[in-house]
Amino acid sequence: MARPTMEDVARRAGVSRALVSLVMRGSPKVSAQRRDAVLAAAEELGYSPHAMARSLASRTSTVLGVMVSDLHNAFFAEVVDGLEAVAAAEGFDLIINTGGRSAARERRAVTSLLSFRPAGLALLGPVVPTSTIASAAGQVPVVLVARSCRLAEVDMVNDDGEAGSRIAVDHLVSLGHNRITHLDGGAGSQSALRRRGYVDGMRAHGLNPDVVASEYTDVAGAKVVSQLLERGLDELPTALVAANDFNAVGAISALEEAGLRVPDDISVIGYDNTSLAGLRHVSLTTVDQPRHEMGRLAGEALLQRVRGERTDAARHLLHPSLVVRTTTAGPRTRRKLT
Amino acid sequence: MARPTMEDVARRAGVSRALVSLVMRGSPKVSAQRRDAVLAAAEELGYSPHAMARSLASRTSTVLGVMVSDLHNAFFAEVVDGLEAVAAAEGFDLIINTGGRSAARERRAVTSLLSFRPAGLALLGPVVPTSTIASAAGQVPVVLVARSCRLAEVDMVNDDGEAGSRIAVDHLVSLGHNRITHLDGGAGSQSALRRRGYVDGMRAHGLNPDVVASEYTDVAGAKVVSQLLERGLDELPTALVAANDFNAVGAISALEEAGLRVPDDISVIGYDNTSLAGLRHVSLTTVDQPRHEMGRLAGEALLQRVRGERTDAARHLLHPSLVVRTTTAGPRTRRKLT
DNA sequence: TCTATTGGTTGGAGCGCTCTAATGCTGTAG
DNA sequence: CTACAGCATTAGAGCGCTCCAACCAATAGA
Numbered sequence: 001m002a003r004p005t006m007e008d009v010a011r012r013a014g015v016s017r018a019l020v021s022l023v024m025r026g027s028p029k030v031s032a033q034r035r036d037a038v039l040a041a042a043e044e045l046g047y048s049p050h051a052m053a054r055s056l057a058s059r060t061s062t063v064l065g066v067m068v069s070d071l072h073n074a075f076f077a078e079v080v081d082g083l084e085a086v087a088a089a090e091g092f093d094l095i096i097n098t099g100g101r102s103a104a105r106e107r108r109a110v111t112s113l114l115s116f117r118p119a120g121l122a123l124l125g126p127v128v129p130t131s132t133i134a135s136a137a138g139q140v141p142v143v144l145v146a147r148s149c150r151l152a153e154v155d156m157v158n159d160d161g162e163a164g165s166r167i168a169v170d171h172l173v174s175l176g177h178n179r180i181t182h183l184d185g186g187a188g189s190q191s192a193l194r195r196r197g198y199v200d201g202m203r204a205h206g207l208n209p210d211v212v213a214s215e216y217t218d219v220a221g222a223k224v225v226s227q228l229l230e231r232g233l234d235e236l237p238t239a240l241v242a243a244n245d246f247n248a249v250g251a252i253s254a255l256e257e258a259g260l261r262v263p264d265d266i267s268v269i270g271y272d273n274t275s276l277a278g279l280r281h282v283s284l285t286t287v288d289q290p291r292h293e294m295g296r297l298a299g300e301a302l303l304q305r306v307r308g309e310r311t312d313a314a315r316h317l318l319h320p321s322l323v324v325r326t327t328t329a330g331p332r333t334r335r336k337l338t
Numbered sequence: 339m340a341r342p343t344m345e346d347v348a349r350r351a352g353v354s355r356a357l358v359s360l361v362m363r364g365s366p367k368v369s370a371q372r373r374d375a376v377l378a379a380a381e382e383l384g385y386s387p388h389a390m391a392r393s394l395a396s397r398t399s400t401v402l403g404v405m406v407s408d409l410h411n412a413f414f415a416e417v418v419d420g421l422e423a424v425a426a427a428e429g430f431d432l433i434i435n436t437g438g439r440s441a442a443r444e445r446r447a448v449t450s451l452l453s454f455r456p457a458g459l460a461l462l463g464p465v466v467p468t469s470t471i472a473s474a475a476g477q478v479p480v481v482l483v484a485r486s487c488r489l490a491e492v493d494m495v496n497d498d499g500e501a502g503s504r505i506a507v508d509h510l511v512s513l514g515h516n517r518i519t520h521l522d523g524g525a526g527s528q529s530a531l532r533r534r535g536y537v538d539g540m541r542a543h544g545l546n547p548d549v550v551a552s553e554y555t556d557v558a559g560a561k562v563v564s565q566l567l568e569r570g571l572d573e574l575p576t577a578l579v580a581a582n583d584f585n586a587v588g589a590i591s592a593l594e595e596a597g598l599r600v601p602d603d604i605s606v607i608g609y610d611n612t613s614l615a616g617l618r619h620v621s622l623t624t625v626d627q628p629r630h631e632m633g634r635l636a637g638e639a640l641l642q643r644v645r646g647e648r649t650d651a652a653r654h655l656l657h658p659s660l661v662v663r664t665t666t667a668g669p670r671t672r673r674k675l676t
Numbered sequence: 677t678c679t680a681t682t683g684g685t686t687g688g689a690g691c692g693c694t695c696t697a698a699t700g701c702t703g704t705a706g
Numbered sequence: 707c708t709a710c711a712g713c714a715t716t717a718g719a720g721c722g723c724t725c726c727a728a729c730c731a732a733t734a735g736a
Contacts, residue, residue, distance in 0.1 A: 353715080353716090354715065354716045354717075355716085355717095356715075356716055356717080356718095357714085357715060357716075360714095360715090367713075367714065367715090368714075368715090369713095369714065369715090372714085372715085391721090393721095394721050394722065394723085395720080395721055396721085397721065
């Protein structure tokens with residue numbers, strides 16, 4: 001298992017180690033015949049360069065550190081996917097750690113990543129305090145995804161949750177709705193943004209905002225609908241802006257169980273455009289976050305810094321887009337129900 | 339940004355570099371006072387060891403290479419999650435590449451991973467030919483997840499798709515069904531296994547297998563149900579073993595659109611236990627694959643090899659389990675429908 | 677003919693660390 | 707008082723590579 005080194009290849013090809021190094025790095029200042037000899041020798045020995053030795057000697061790195069707060073979460077998995085795509089295209093490799101949504105574990109993960117002296121560090125949805133981010137940013141370019149902070153030296157990629165909610169409201173208003181309720185996702189910066197977007201959107205249309213507390217689950221969506229139904233049918237809004245897709249699906253099933261039809265009796269709109277929303281059985285109108293794109297941008301931000309193409313902080317606020325399916329329609333005079 | 343080295347710490351603490359090295363590796367043969375001095379100096383300088391230099395000098399590695407055929411896929415994301423958990427617990431880091439389900443790209447990804455001289459390599463759902471796997475296995479311990487091959491020197495972790503289907507059939511038979519149709523997932527080793535399990539299961543119960551071609555999507559599930567309905571209502575089976583959860587959901591919605599009720603008129607069972615299946619609106623009876631566990635086992639297999647605890651190949655065949663929800667029930671005399 | 681110039685090639689130092697063998701320093705036995 | 711452990715500590719070589727400066731033709735310009 002003792003793998004061949006550059007020295008071995010050099011000996012076999014009858015050249016110096018430095019020449020092999022040049023060939024391996026694709027230098028143009030090598031004669032064709034020597035190059036072929038080296039390549040042949042490398043092939044015969046099954047040689048491939050030692051990335052860590054290279055990194056040490058060249059004082060450069062071709063790895064990007066990625067700290068994912070929760071890889072289990074499909075959102076982050078897709079961001080990583082996008083990140084990986086740009087990284088691979090530029091010859092970079094990803095080294096990944098997860099933090100399990102615990103600040104202590106995230107700290108350790110970041111330390112571990114930094115010990116590899118990566119060219120850059122991406123933090124996806126980190127929960128660590130700003131000070132930790134700042135100290136990392138002092139050592140290496142850092143990009144934050146799904147998390148904002150006031151540090152001048154870190155890049156950021158976020159989706160505009162406020163705009164997303166507003167898009168949802170605009171869509172419903174344009175369909176003719178004016179009694180629209182928002183199911184709030186609870187604690188967390190995303191929920192707050194989405195709520196704000198909803199409230200502002202409603203006000204902009206001269207409508208009264210109506211926010212009810214819920215959570216990012218289908219069970220919570222169903223529960224809050226039951227509460228809404230207790231208000232009485234006449235009090236029921238004509239449209240719902242749910243906290244996310246799961247929440248929306250829960251709400252829909254509760255509505256249908258109560259004998260209401262979506263979108264005939266009430267429109268529902270989700271958030272995230274998860275694979276769930278696209279199912280024909282569900283066919284949920286929802287707000288799409290460009291997750292893959294977010295990963296791509298994060299990767300590019302890092303690589304720009306690495307290449308020294310940019311020194312000022314990048315602040316990407318991605319515009320979500322509406323995906324209209326079949327859970328929204330114009331309001332009708334509600335049928336009489338028992 | 340010039341980070342401090344061991345030399346800097348040594349100078350500051352008034353000791354030799356070798357002593358700092360011992361402290362950093364937690365050696366017991368260092369006096370308490372020197373240790374404290376070193377630790378203090380390291381703290382003051384913000385020093386942390388250089389993992390790559392360490393790896394080079396010690397000729398050991400603390401990274402595991404992971405090639406994911408498709409990180410976008412929730413299945414693999416969860417496997418990676420499990421892998422990461424064991425790796426982190428043992429002080430290993432993950433370096434990840436994706437192959438995008440292309441043999442050529444996977445080959446490149448593996449080469450890139452091997453250039454880091456990882457302690458082990460995990461290939462998740464690779465599509466590369468066996469020869470590529472073999473050559474990697476010649477350099478480093480390799481574990482295969484969701485892919486089997488005949489190589490003696492590689493570890494494997496697979497779920498028993500055959501057993502999974504059989505469990506599904508057993509469940510339906512125990513409910514009293516005897517006309518059970520399988521929706522086949524098409525090409526791919528998993529489909530073949532699931533189909534075989536279904537066929538064998540049916541035969542074991544003295545029943546006639548009925549396999550119809552479909553795909554791993556909800557659209558395909560709906561389509562195949564339409565075809566089934568054309569056979570005529572009397573020909574319709576009393577239960578369906580779908581290719582996977584998406585396929586099952588598509589089938590269910592087509593059935594409901596045709597005026598049939600699930601599970602009253604027909605039972606449906608999925609495969610994978612995706613987050614979708616757990617939604618109360620869907621509440622799909624399905625076969626669960628222990629994805630996280632598979633990642634855990636893969637990581638452990640690798641680490642056992644790395645530590646030299648085992649030299650013979652590990653062959654983990656994980657037993658899937660049934661998750662009974664509300665899309666299966668005993669067959670009833672079918673209501674007369676128009 | 678003698679320098680420049682150019683393009684290909686090489687020796688050797690050094691990246692930040694580990695590891696072996698040797699060193700100095702006690703303390704205790706001979 | 708010397709000898710010998712036994713322990714903490716250190717010098718120095720070396721991991722596999724890159725990079726710089728030096729080198730050596732071979733050609734071009736004067």
